[in-house]
Amino acid sequence: MSRSDVIIVGGGLMGxxxxxxxxxxxxxxxxxxxxxxxxxxxxxxxxxxxxxGRPIDQLPLANRAIETWRKAKELLGxxxxxxxxxxxxxxxxxxxxxxxxxxxxxxxxxxxxxxxEILTGNALRARFPFLGPEVLAGSxxxxxxxxxxxxxxxxxxxxxxxxxAEIHENTKMASAEKIGTDWxxxxxxxxxxxxxxxxxxxxxxxxxIAAQLGEPVPFATLAPTMSVTxxxxxxxxxxxxxxxxxEEETVYFRQVARGxxxxxxxxxxxxxxxxxxxxxxxxxxxxxxxxxxxxxxxxGKLNIIRVWTGIEGYTPDSLPVMGPSGKESGLFYxxxxxxxxxxxxxxxxxxxAELIDTGKTDIPLAGYDIRRFAKA
Amino acid sequence: xxxPRVIIVGAGPAGVRAAEVLVASGVRPVVIxxxxxxxxxxxRRQPEGFTRGYDSLYGTEAxxxxxxxxxxxGLKDKIDYRPDTLVWNISQGRVWTNAxxxxxxxxxxxxxxxxxxxxxxxxxxxxQYAGVFSxxxxxxxxxxxxxxxxxxxxxxxxxxLLYLVASQYVKAGANVVAVLDTAPFxxxxxxxxxxxxxxxxxxxxxxLTRMLQKSGVRLMTGVKPREILGDPETGVSSLQFxxxxxxxxxxxxxxxxxxxxxxxxxxxxxxxxxxxxDSVTRQWLPVVDADGRSSVDGVYLAGDGxxxxxxxxxxxxxxxxxxxxxxxxxxxxxxRWALRQAVANYARFATGLAEAFPWPHEQIADxxxxxxxxxxxxxxxxxxxxxxxxxxxxxxxxxxxxMGRCQGRYCGLAGxxxxxxxxxLPIEAIGRLRGQAPVKPISVGVAEDEA
Numbered sequence: 071m072s073r074s075d076v077i078i079v080g081g082g083l084m085g086x087x088x089x090x091x092x093x094x095x096x097x098x099x100x101x102x103x104x105x106x107x108x109x110x111x112x113x114x115x116x117x118x119x120x121x122x123g124r125p126i127d128q129l130p131l132a133n134r135a136i137e138t139w140r141k142a143k144e145l146l147g148x149x150x151x152x153x154x155x156x157x158x159x160x161x162x163x164x165x166x167x168x169x170x171x172x173x174x175x176x177x178x179x180x181x182x183x184x185x186x187e188i189l190t191g192n193a194l195r196a197r198f199p200f201l202g203p204e205v206l207a208g209s210x211x212x213x214x215x216x217x218x219x220x221x222x223x224x225x226x227x228x229x230x231x232x233x234x235a236e237i238h239e240n241t242k243m244a245s246a247e248k249i250g251t252d253w254x255x256x257x258x259x260x261x262x263x264x265x266x267x268x269x270x271x272x273x274x275x276x277x278x279i280a281a282q283l284g285e286p287v288p289f290a291t292l293a294p295t296m297s298v299t300x301x302x303x304x305x306x307x308x309x310x311x312x313x314x315x316x317e318e319e320t321v322y323f324r325q326v327a328r329g330x331x332x333x334x335x336x337x338x339x340x341x342x343x344x345x346x347x348x349x350x351x352x353x354x355x356x357x358x359x360x361x362x363x364x365x366x367x368x369x370g371k372l373n374i375i376r377v378w379t380g381i382e383g384y385t386p387d388s389l390p391v392m393g394p395s396g397k398e399s400g401l402f403y404x405x406x407x408x409x410x411x412x413x414x415x416x417x418x419x420x421x422x423a424e425l426i427d428t429g430k431t432d433i434p435l436a437g438y439d440i441r442r443f444a445k446a
Numbered sequence: 447x448x449x450p451r452v453i454i455v456g457a458g459p460a461g462v463r464a465a466e467v468l469v470a471s472g473v474r475p476v477v478i479x480x481x482x483x484x485x486x487x488x489x490r491r492q493p494e495g496f497t498r499g500y501d502s503l504y505g506t507e508a509x510x511x512x513x514x515x516x517x518x519x520g521l522k523d524k525i526d527y528r529p530d531t532l533v534w535n536i537s538q539g540r541v542w543t544n545a546x547x548x549x550x551x552x553x554x555x556x557x558x559x560x561x562x563x564x565x566x567x568x569x570x571x572x573x574q575y576a577g578v579f580s581x582x583x584x585x586x587x588x589x590x591x592x593x594x595x596x597x598x599x600x601x602x603x604x605x606x607l608l609y610l611v612a613s614q615y616v617k618a619g620a621n622v623v624a625v626l627d628t629a630p631f632x633x634x635x636x637x638x639x640x641x642x643x644x645x646x647x648x649x650x651x652x653x654l655t656r657m658l659q660k661s662g663v664r665l666m667t668g669v670k671p672r673e674i675l676g677d678p679e680t681g682v683s684s685l686q687f688x689x690x691x692x693x694x695x696x697x698x699x700x701x702x703x704x705x706x707x708x709x710x711x712x713x714x715x716x717x718x719x720x721x722x723x724d725s726v727t728r729q730w731l732p733v734v735d736a737d738g739r740s741s742v743d744g745v746y747l748a749g750d751g752x753x754x755x756x757x758x759x760x761x762x763x764x765x766x767x768x769x770x771x772x773x774x775x776x777x778x779x780x781x782r783w784a785l786r787q788a789v790a791n792y793a794r795f796a797t798g799l800a801e802a803f804p805w806p807h808e809q810i811a812d813x814x815x816x817x818x819x820x821x822x823x824x825x826x827x828x829x830x831x832x833x834x835x836x837x838x839x840x841x842x843x844x845x846x847x848x849m850g851r852c853q854g855r856y857c858g859l860a861g862x863x864x865x866x867x868x869x870x871l872p873i874e875a876i877g878r879l880r881g882q883a884p885v886k887p888i889s890v891g892v893a894e895d896e897a
Contacts, residue, residue, distance in 0.1 A: 106840060109840075109843075113843065220843040220844065221844070224834070224844070228834070299890065300851055300887060328823075328846075333890075349537065350535075350883060351537055351538075352534075352535040352537050352540075352542040352551065352883065353551075355535070355883070356549055356892065356894055359890050359891075359892060360893075360894075362890060363890065363891065369890050370889070370890050370891035371889075371890070371891060372889070372890050373851075373887035373888060373889050373890065374884060374887060374888060374889075374890060375850065375851045375853070375884070375887045376849070376853065376882050376883075376884075377882060377883050377884065378882060
C-alpha cells in the first residue's frame with residue numbers, strides 16, 4: 071500500500087502536467103496510467119498550440135498555458151519542439167458573415183490579452199500566397215504556434231518524476247472509494263493506493279470513471295483524421311486552419327522543422343475506447359485531402375506517407391469537465407477536452423495543481439462544472 | 447448465392463495461380479497489382495518491346511516463368527485485372543485503391559492477399575550512400591531495364607537471393623567483384639537435412655554457387671561488414687569487412703545488400719489480421735492456417751506475403767488459398783491434401799534456409815553508435831540505444847525511427863534487434879511496427895472516381 075497527497079488517474083498531458091505542478095508546490099503525487107504516458111489523444115493529436123478561436127472566457131487558461139509552452143524546454147529539461155511561429159485562421163468566400171465574426175472575436179480577444187490581425191485582399195495574398203482562391207479573409211495570431219504531441223506528455227512525466235512524483239505506467243484503475251477522509255484506489259493488478267485527493271484526468275475514458283463515482287456525463291468518443299506528407303523544405307511557419315460551421319470543411323495543417331506537413335481535421339470516425347483502438351476511415355482521408363486542396367492548392371503536389379488517429383472524448387457542449395466534483399470532497403476532474411485540449415494542457419495541469427493546493431484559482435472554471443450535466 | 451465478390455491483391459505466382467483456380471470454378475475475381483505487368487518479383491516481366499529470352503531472364507526458372515505468364519495471359523478476359531494500381535487501405539470490407547491519382551473503393555466478400563516480400567536489410571556504416579541497393583532493387587534494375595547498378599558490384603548479405611541475383615548479374619555480363627556472405631559455411635552443412643526437403647531447389651543453389659566460382663567471382667563466407675566507404679557527393683568507393691580474422695577492403699562503386707526477405711504484411715495488418723512471432727526468422731508474421739485462412743473471416747493469405755517460402759511454394763499456396771476460399775463460400779469443394787503437403791514441405795525447406803543463411807542479429811546488436819539505422823529519418827543506432835522506450839512503436843514516437851516514407855520496411859527489423867540488445871530483452875518483447883495507411887505514399891492531389 072502506498073500513500074500520497076494526490077492520486078492522479080490518467081497520464082495524458084493534463085495528468086502529467088498536473089503531477090509536475092503539484093510537485094513544484096511540494097505535494098506528493100502518485101500517477102496511474104493504464105498504458106504508457108501520453109500515448110492516447112495527448113500523443114496523437116494535431117499539435118496546435120492555438121489560443122485564437124477558443125471561447126473568450128477560456129483565454130485566461132490559454133494564456134497561462136502559453137507561458138509554460140514558451141519556457142517548456144528549460145522547465146522540463148527536454149525539447150517538445152514548440153515553435154511560436156504563429157497561427158492563421160481563415161474563412162471562405164461562401165460564408166462572408168465569418169469576417170464580421172472574426173473581427174468581433176479579435177476585438178473581444180484583445181481585452182483578454184490576445185492580439186489578432188485581420189487580413190483580407192492583397193495584404194492576405196501577399197503574406198500567404200499559397201492560400202486558395204476561395205479564401206476570403208484570415209485572422210493571424212503571431213504569438214501562437216505548434217508543438218510535438220508525441221514528446222509533450224512524456225516530457226512532463228519525466229520532469230515530474232525528477233521532482234519526486236511516482237509514475238506507474240501499465241497500471242489500470244479498477245475502483246476508487248472514499249474511506250473516511252481518504253480515497254482508496256485499487257488497480258486491476260491488485261495494488262492499493264491511498265490519498266486524500268483524487269484527480270481524474272482520464273481523457274476519453276473520463277466519463278466511465280465519473281460514472282463509477284456517481285457523476286455520469288453525456289459523452290462521445292471520436293477519432294480525428296490525421297495525415298502527414300513527405301518532408302519538403304521548411305517554408306510555412308504558421309499553423310493554418312479553416313473557420314467554418316461544417317465539420318468536413320474544418321481542416322488545418324502545419325509544417326514541422328523536419329519538413330513534413332501535418333494535415334488534420336475534416337470528418338471524424340467512431341472509435342473503440344474499450345479496445346483502446348481507433349481507425350482512420352479512408353473516406354475521411356480522401357475528404358480531408360480534398361478540403362486541404364481548397365485551403366492550399368499547392369499541397370496537392372505532395373504525397374502523404376502516413377495517416378493516424380487517436381481517441382478523443384467529447385461533451386455535448388464541447389467544453390471540458392474541469393474542477394471539483396459536485397458530490398464528493400477531495401475529488402477533482404479534468405477530462406473531456408473535446409478535441410481542443412492540447413494548447414491549454416499545461417495550463418490545465420497548473421490550474422488543477424493550484425486549485426488542489428490552495429482551494430482556489432482565479433482562472434474561470436464555472437463553465438466546466440460537472441454539475442451542468444446533472445439531471446434536474 | 448450471387449457470385450461472390452473476390453479480390454486478389456498481387457499478380458505474382460500466388461495471385462496468378464489463385465486467379466486460375468477461381469476462374470476454373472466460374473468466379474471472376476478482381477486482380478489488383480501494383481506492377482505494370484504481371485509476374486511479381488521473381489517472375490517479373492520485362493516491359494513491352496524488350497526482347498530478352500526466358501532463359502536469360504529466368505535461368506533455371508524459365509519454364510515456370512513462361513507457364514505463369516501464359517496462364518495469366520489466358521485469364522485476362524475472365525478476370526477484372528487492374529494493373530498499376532496500389533491498394534493503400536482496407537476498411538470495413540472494402541479495399542481502397544489508387545491508380546494514376548484516382549481513388550476508388552471496392553467491396554469484397556473474400557479477400558486474398560498475395561502481397562509478396564521485400565528485402566530484409568542489415569544496416570552497415572555508409573549504407574546511406576548513393577550506389578547502395580537492396581538485392582531486390584538490383585534484380586529489378588536488371589530484369590526490368592537490363593541495367594547493372596554499377597561498374598564494379600559487390601553483393602553482400604546472406605540467403606539464396608544473394609547468390610541468385612549475383613549469378614544473374616554475371617550471366618548478363620555485369621562485373622561482379624565479390625559475393626560476401628555473413629553466414630558461416632558450416633551453417634549450410636548443418637541445415638542440409640532440412641534443405642533436402644527440396645532437392646531440386648537445393649541443386650539449383652549449388653549450381654549457382656559453382657557458376658559464380660567458375661566465373662572468377664570472389665566468394666567469402668563468415669563475413670562481418672565494417673563500412674561502406676564513400677561520400678555523399680560521389681557515392682560508394684569501397685567496402686571494408688572482416689573475414690578469417692583479417693580486415694579486407696574491396697574497391698567498388700555499387701553494393702547490393704540483403705539478408706533474405708521479409709513479408710509485406712501491411713495490408714494484412716490493415717485488414718486487422720492477428721500476428722504471431724516466428725522465432726526461426728525472428729519476424730512477426732500474420733497468423734495463417736494450413737489452408738491459407740487468416741484470423742479474420744473472409745481474408746486469406748498466400749505466397750511470400752504470409753511467410754517466406756519462395757516462389758514455387760507461392761504457386762501452391764495461392765492455389766490452396768483459392769480452393770479454401772471457394773470451399774468456405776460454398777462454391778466448390780476440392781481435395782487440398784496434396785497442396786497442403788507441398789506447402790508443408792516448402793516450409794521445412796524454408797526453415798533449412800533460415801538456418802543456413804541466418805539473419806546476423808548479433809552483428810546488428812554490435813553495430814557502432816554512429817551507423818545510420820533509419821535512412822528515411824536519419825536516426826542512428828546510438829539514438830535508438832538511448833531512446834526512452836523498450837517497444838518498437840514507442841521508440842518510433844520518440845525518435846522517428848521507421849516514421850519515414852518506407853514505414854520501417856528497411857529499418858524496422860534491425861531497429862528491433864538494436865533495441866532488444868540494448869535493453870537485454872528478448873526480440874519478441876520489442877513488438878512490431880504497426881502497419882499504417884497508406885501502405886505506400888499517395889498524393890494529396892488524389893481525386894475520387896465519379897462512380
